[in-house]
Amino acid sequence: MMDLKLAEPALLRDAAFVGGVWVAGAASIAVTNPADGEVVGHVPDLGEAETLLALDAAVPAQAAWARVTGKGRGAVLRRWGELMMDHQEDLARIMTAEQGKPLAEARGEVAYAASFLEWFADEARRITGDVLTPHQTDRRILVRKEPVGIVAAVTPWNFPLAMITRKAGPALAAGCAIIIKPSELTPLSALALAYLGEQAGVPAGVLSVITGQAAPIGNVLTGDKRIAKFTFTGSTGVGKKLAARCMETVKRVSLELGGNAPFIVFDDADLDAAVEGAIASKFRNAGQTCVCANRLIVQSGIYDAFAAALAARVAGLKVGPGLAGPSDQGPLIDARAVEKARAHVADAVARGGRVLTGGAPVAGGGTFFAPTVITGVPADALLCREETFGPVAGLVRFETEEEAIAIANDTDAGLASYLFTRDYERVWRVPEALRYGMVGVNTGLISTEVAPFGGVKESGMGREGSHYGMDDYLNLKMVCLAVA
Ligand code: NAD
Numbered sequence: 001m002m003d004l005k006l007a008e009p010a011l012l013r014d015a016a017f018v019g020g021v022w023v024a025g026a027a028s029i030a031v032t033n034p035a036d037g038e039v040v041g042h043v044p045d046l047g048e049a050e051t052l053l054a055l056d057a058a059v060p061a062q063a064a065w066a067r068v069t070g071k072g073r074g075a076v077l078r079r080w081g082e083l084m085m086d087h088q089e090d091l092a093r094i095m096t097a098e099q100g101k102p103l104a105e106a107r108g109e110v111a112y113a114a115s116f117l118e119w120f121a122d123e124a125r126r127i128t129g130d131v132l133t134p135h136q137t138d139r140r141i142l143v144r145k146e147p148v149g150i151v152a153a154v155t156p157w158n159f160p161l162a163m164i165t166r167k168a169g170p171a172l173a174a175g176c177a178i179i180i181k182p183s184e185l186t187p188l189s190a191l192a193l194a195y196l197g198e199q200a201g202v203p204a205g206v207l208s209v210i211t212g213q214a215a216p217i218g219n220v221l222t223g224d225k226r227i228a229k230f231t232f233t234g235s236t237g238v239g240k241k242l243a244a245r246c247m248e249t250v251k252r253v254s255l256e257l258g259g260n261a262p263f264i265v266f267d268d269a270d271l272d273a274a275v276e277g278a279i280a281s282k283f284r285n286a287g288q289t290c291v292c293a294n295r296l297i298v299q300s301g302i303y304d305a306f307a308a309a310l311a312a313r314v315a316g317l318k319v320g321p322g323l324a325g326p327s328d329q330g331p332l333i334d335a336r337a338v339e340k341a342r343a344h345v346a347d348a349v350a351r352g353g354r355v356l357t358g359g360a361p362v363a364g365g366g367t368f369f370a371p372t373v374i375t376g377v378p379a380d381a382l383l384c385r386e387e388t389f390g391p392v393a394g395l396v397r398f399e400t401e402e403e404a405i406a407i408a409n410d411t412d413a414g415l416a417s418y419l420f421t422r423d424y425e426r427v428w429r430v431p432e433a434l435r436y437g438m439v440g441v442n443t444g445l446i447s448t449e450v451a452p453f454g455g456v457k458e459s460g461m462g463r464e465g466s467h468y469g470m471d472d473y474l475n476l477k478m479v480c481l482a483v484a
Pocket of ligand 1: 154155156157158159163181182183184214215217218219233234235236238243255256258259289290291293354356367387415458
């Protein structure tokens, strides 16, 4: 097992957090470092029985938690966020070890994840209702906002902490309890987070993190009537299946699914800004980000200059294990991810694309894939139709604004989109025409706790972060009073 050199070794848990109790389980799952396959730690292989235990504990715990004042709930959330920042380095090391991203990016994610707890700590005090103008003189109408109840959350491996706090923050602020099933690839970050939550004073039963097999845990989370809301971040295929199951008991459902982000560069763009934006958007987390630029759609006049500048910049990115020293890009999550990147490159080349840099796995073991730029990619190539989820930038050429919008919108996904231009009218016109939940204008980085994050079309439903992020965890209750 690798030595992570943690300041607080207790953060590396080998038990899951079930209804306020640390449960070891009869069997365990090894968690490995994608950079070299070394075992980072073990987590319990739990299933239906433990999920039901968490649920049994959540019922009374949620009722009591909902009665705590907003200020009281906020204080616990704030403390939890502060503890994350106190342990930023340890959390980052655990994350890099199990997920692969460079340590600097992992530190950034810890801060980003903590920002949701801090944000929703404040929101807990701002849950307001309404008094409506009644339809009759002898009636009064009130609107109350109440916690939905017990929330089940299923989260992915690409952002092992932030995808959890973006759900746990608003859930706990609203007065809900939450049961989380993290990805089996990155459970250690989730358990470290639960440990800090317990220390911050989250009452027993309000927060559970269950590790183990997806299907038996998922069956309870999507099927049990006591769960009022199901929130999922992950792939579109799995999200659709789980959401369908939730409809048998008519749960409220939020889905944050896959994207296929267009990154449009117009002739009048600031070339350097566009290149830096593309680096940030495409190559962060080795391209394994749902808001990643997936298709670089570039206008003819700037195409060659942009391609050359991007390829030069990308060729200089340092690839290596996240824990070993400064690197710009770590390994991909597993061999399947490498295979997908390779297949997308091969398809683009078969359709006439030209590899300017990269294009293949990095020799010498691990799951490293060279940062890649390909020009001359047709808009119907595989890497334009599917989320590549790897460090492959394919450049599609266009002539007119209408053509760029048509290419950008020609997908079932609708999460993030980007454009680079210095034309102020276009800055208004194009975002209005893009059928996406989020648009970055002259920036490749758009995620923040203050803004609503989410997609349209098959990229999902619901919004996370910002004051809108509370809505998914609150029910509206109307009270109609007869007043003589
Ligand atoms: P995934 O769908 O394979 O897995 C997501 C989670 O679902 C994991 O915890 C997994 O164990 C669980 N799961 C799978 N089958 C299940 C079942 N039958 N019952 C219960 N749980 C089950 O996705 P992934 O590979 O972990 O994540 C990558 C995907 O997530 C990409 O498509 C990416 O775009 C998407 N993503 C979206 C957002 C967003 O906010 N829209 C954010 C991050 C990632």
